[in-house]
Amino acid sequence: MARTPLATAAAAAPREGTIDAVEEFIRRRKKATINDVANLARVSKKTVSRVINNSPSVKPDTRDQVNAIIARIGFRPDPQARGLAFRRSFLIGLIYDNPNAQYIVNMQTGALDGLRGTGTELVVHPCDRLADSFVDDIREFIEVQRLAGVILLPPIADDRRLLALMDELEIPFIRVTARPGERNVPPLHTPQIVSRDHEGCAEAAEHLASLGHKRIGFIQGNLQYPSAHERRAGFEDGLARHGITIPPELDMAGDYSFDSGYKAAQTLLAQSPRPTAIIACNDQMAAGAYHAAYELGLKIPADLTVIGFDDADVATRIYPPLTTVRLPTREMARTAADSLVNGEMNDDTSIVFQAKLMIRGSSGPVPKG
Amino acid sequence: MARTPLATAAAAAPREGTIDAVEEFIRRRKKATINDVANLARVSKKTVSRVINNSPSVKPDTRDQVNAIIARIGFRPDPQARGLAFRRSFLIGLIYDNPNAQYIVNMQTGALDGLRGTGTELVVHPCDRLADSFVDDIREFIEVQRLAGVILLPPIADDRRLLALMDELEIPFIRVTARPGERNVPPLHTPQIVSRDHEGCAEAAEHLASLGHKRIGFIQGNLQYPSAHERRAGFEDGLARHGITIPPELDMAGDYSFDSGYKAAQTLLAQSPRPTAIIACNDQMAAGAYHAAYELGLKIPADLTVIGFDDADVATRIYPPLTTVRLPTREMARTAADSLVNGEMNDDTSIVFQAKLMIRGSSGPVPKG
DNA sequence: TTGTAGGCGTTATCAG
DNA sequence: CTGATAACGCCTACAA
Numbered sequence: 121m122a123r124t125p126l127a128t129a130a131a132a133a134p135r136e137g138t139i140d141a142v143e144e145f146i147r148r149r150k151k152a153t154i155n156d157v158a159n160l161a162r163v164s165k166k167t168v169s170r171v172i173n174n175s176p177s178v179k180p181d182t183r184d185q186v187n188a189i190i191a192r193i194g195f196r197p198d199p200q201a202r203g204l205a206f207r208r209s210f211l212i213g214l215i216y217d218n219p220n221a222q223y224i225v226n227m228q229t230g231a232l233d234g235l236r237g238t239g240t241e242l243v244v245h246p247c248d249r250l251a252d253s254f255v256d257d258i259r260e261f262i263e264v265q266r267l268a269g270v271i272l273l274p275p276i277a278d279d280r281r282l283l284a285l286m287d288e289l290e291i292p293f294i295r296v297t298a299r300p301g302e303r304n305v306p307p308l309h310t311p312q313i314v315s316r317d318h319e320g321c322a323e324a325a326e327h328l329a330s331l332g333h334k335r336i337g338f339i340q341g342n343l344q345y346p347s348a349h350e351r352r353a354g355f356e357d358g359l360a361r362h363g364i365t366i367p368p369e370l371d372m373a374g375d376y377s378f379d380s381g382y383k384a385a386q387t388l389l390a391q392s393p394r395p396t397a398i399i400a401c402n403d404q405m406a407a408g409a410y411h412a413a414y415e416l417g418l419k420i421p422a423d424l425t426v427i428g429f430d431d432a433d434v435a436t437r438i439y440p441p442l443t444t445v446r447l448p449t450r451e452m453a454r455t456a457a458d459s460l461v462n463g464e465m466n467d468d469t470s471i472v473f474q475a476k477l478m479i480r481g482s483s484g485p486v487p488k489g
Numbered sequence: 490m491a492r493t494p495l496a497t498a499a500a501a502a503p504r505e506g507t508i509d510a511v512e513e514f515i516r517r518r519k520k521a522t523i524n525d526v527a528n529l530a531r532v533s534k535k536t537v538s539r540v541i542n543n544s545p546s547v548k549p550d551t552r553d554q555v556n557a558i559i560a561r562i563g564f565r566p567d568p569q570a571r572g573l574a575f576r577r578s579f580l581i582g583l584i585y586d587n588p589n590a591q592y593i594v595n596m597q598t599g600a601l602d603g604l605r606g607t608g609t610e611l612v613v614h615p616c617d618r619l620a621d622s623f624v625d626d627i628r629e630f631i632e633v634q635r636l637a638g639v640i641l642l643p644p645i646a647d648d649r650r651l652l653a654l655m656d657e658l659e660i661p662f663i664r665v666t667a668r669p670g671e672r673n674v675p676p677l678h679t680p681q682i683v684s685r686d687h688e689g690c691a692e693a694a695e696h697l698a699s700l701g702h703k704r705i706g707f708i709q710g711n712l713q714y715p716s717a718h719e720r721r722a723g724f725e726d727g728l729a730r731h732g733i734t735i736p737p738e739l740d741m742a743g744d745y746s747f748d749s750g751y752k753a754a755q756t757l758l759a760q761s762p763r764p765t766a767i768i769a770c771n772d773q774m775a776a777g778a779y780h781a782a783y784e785l786g787l788k789i790p791a792d793l794t795v796i797g798f799d800d801a802d803v804a805t806r807i808y809p810p811l812t813t814v815r816l817p818t819r820e821m822a823r824t825a826a827d828s829l830v831n832g833e834m835n836d837d838t839s840i841v842f843q844a845k846l847m848i849r850g851s852s853g854p855v856p857k858g
Numbered sequence: 859t860t861g862t863a864g865g866c867g868t869t870a871t872c873a874g
Numbered sequence: 875c876t877g878a879t880a881a882c883g884c885c886t887a888c889a890a
Binding site for chain 3: 532533534535546547551572574576
């Protein structure tokens with residue numbers, strides 16, 4: 121046993137002996153284990169374990185002594201060994217099926233913000249909700265890794281098969297979604313981070329109205345996502361406050377992709393009279409609308425006002441900078457991760473974040489004539 | 490012992506008994522362990538372990554039998570237990586300090602491509618190379634998690650402190666960088682994925698020359714990154730083949746950010762005669778150049794040709810679509826992850842990827858007059 | 859080719 | 875409040 125001489129030395133010299141042993145240990149530069157701490161602190165490893173896990177049943181004196189040794193020799197519990205004993209890992213899974221790189225990175229960064237210093241790491245797991253193995257893949261991921269928890273991002277955060285899986289696996293999870301799931305039948309109650317896109321959209325709509333726009337083109341999001349409904353409702357409500365409605369011929373389908381925005385805008389701009397403004401339900405589609413407008417020689421905002429949603433990177437890269445609605449994605453993810461590791465949530469937990477209007481150069485008054 | 494009845498049943502009925510035991514086990518829907526497999530297959534757990542780890546010293550018959558049981562009861566070895574015994578985890582760390590979301594997601598996706606099906610997961614770890622704790626944070630991450638390997642992304646892939654740390658920790662790693670590290674002194678040899686930006690840039694330069702451009706503005710990348718030097722050399726070489734050089738007054742500093750591109754382009758476009766083309770060392774700066782041009786009422790490409798580098802998402806979102814140079818980032822990361830898990834690399838491993846020109850709408854002939 | 863004993867580093871159980 | 879002992883699920887060393 122490598123540690124016998126240490127233990128012996130410690131036993132021989134009550135105080136200074138201990139110090140020597142510690143110094144000697146440090147000198148050896150070997151990765152410390154709970155046993156080393158126990159020997160050096162003259163307690164059992166169980167006691168050290170109690171200290172690590174903040175068990176209340178440890179005498180303050182003992183705790184301090186153990187903590188001192190831990191700090192001095194730089195002991196950090198091995199997550200694998202801990203995980204084995206706990207029957208779960210110290211890993212949080214971030215599961216998504218979303219093509220938007222910016223969104224993913226924001227969420228990821230936010231989740232990492234929330235995990236920092238907790239000893240829990242983030243494992244990213246993209247997936248394909250259209251694949252046959254969709255649910256099984258995720259089940260395997262969670263089971264094999266014995267994840268401590270899972271964060272589900274839209275759109276799969278609203279997938280019933282997944283919610284059922286979470287239930288079955290009894291794993292802590294939290295979903296990020298655009299709306300309290302009124303239209304989602306089972307399971308009605310799950311912990312969730314909800315973005316209230318509604319207010320921001322209504323605000324944007326009122327901004328358009330205040331600029332005098334009345335004939336407004338609308339490009340919908342992918343209706344399979346709750347966010348598309350939520351945003352639409354927000355925009356419509358805002359317009360309604362000023363007596364404006366969107367006529368059917370200016371109400372275009374879209375799927376949140378650049379191309380769908382481009383094509384929808386082409387159709388919108390081919391009409392006469394032309395709409396003086398276009399609402400796109402996300403920034404990618406707004407960028408597509410820019411392209412359609414520029415190809416027709418139209419100027420933004422002189423000839424056409426465009427607004428988007430997300431405040432993605434692209435919003436400030438296209439010219440002119442896009443007026444859009446911002447969602448605090450990073451904060452949402454931070455909160456999700458945070459409440460996951462702290463276990464401070466139940467099925468009724470529903471934390472709401474508001475969206476907010478960012479006015480930039482793409483919105484202007486109605487062109488004269 | 491929960492498994493005693495199973496073992497007993499198996500012992501009692503040599504063949505059909507075994508089948509019953511398996512069926513019964515499956516019925517219980519409990520997560521299988523190596524012990525279950527061993528009992529059901531009537532071998533020791535060590536033999537099962539050998540099968541799992543593809544040890545050659547297992548009789549084919551035995552192997553088949555064990556594999557059959559494994560498949561039937563759906564046994565998957567616990568990575569935590571395995572890791573504890575192996576003294577390392579089954580996690581690969583992706584370490585980066587890079588503001589470009591698109592780049593990160595591409596790399597991440599590529600790495601996950603390479604890891605798929607290997608039983609190794611990806612843990613993302615952003616960091617801050619300017620922080621005091623930079624190296625220590627990463628050391629702790631690697632040590633505590635006992636990572637199986639690490640992928641270092643630029644720019645930190647060229648940080649000597651990190652390379653020294655990798656050496657000290659003796660951890661398998663691979664760096665992604667823009668250039669064979671001729672100018673990096675220690676350690677000269679490390680496994681690396683190298684992008685040869687040079688050829689693509691030279692090609693782009695020749696494209697400009699063929700369009701008749703002679704007065705060309707240049708916006709440098711961040712010179713702390715090897716890529717900035719590599720790209721510059723590529724562009725210069727390509728231009729040199731046509732006897733073109735960049736005059737000092739058209740040679741602008743930049744740091745790869747949108748803002749730096751915007752400001753540099755403002756300076757360039759204020760000169761007279763104006764350059765007829767601008768080379769930006771990445772797409773973000775090219776987007777900045779677009780803004781500067783548009784603010785002056787210039788049209789692209791009629792009044793000004795712009796080219797970038799990366800073929801990031803933004804390249805096709807701005808109008809007109811940007812002529813740029815594409816790097817196969819995803820493939821690079823896939824290769825990195827792949828060679829890491831397969832251990833098929835040594836300090837002389839250096840896999841090179843070529844960049845390639847993507848001609849789009851932002852480049853056109855020199856304006857007349 | 860296969861099995862036995864012991865260990866990896868931590869926590870749970872239960873007695874003191 | 876503390877500690878001995880037995881897990882957790884797998885692998886290494888050494889035998890057989």
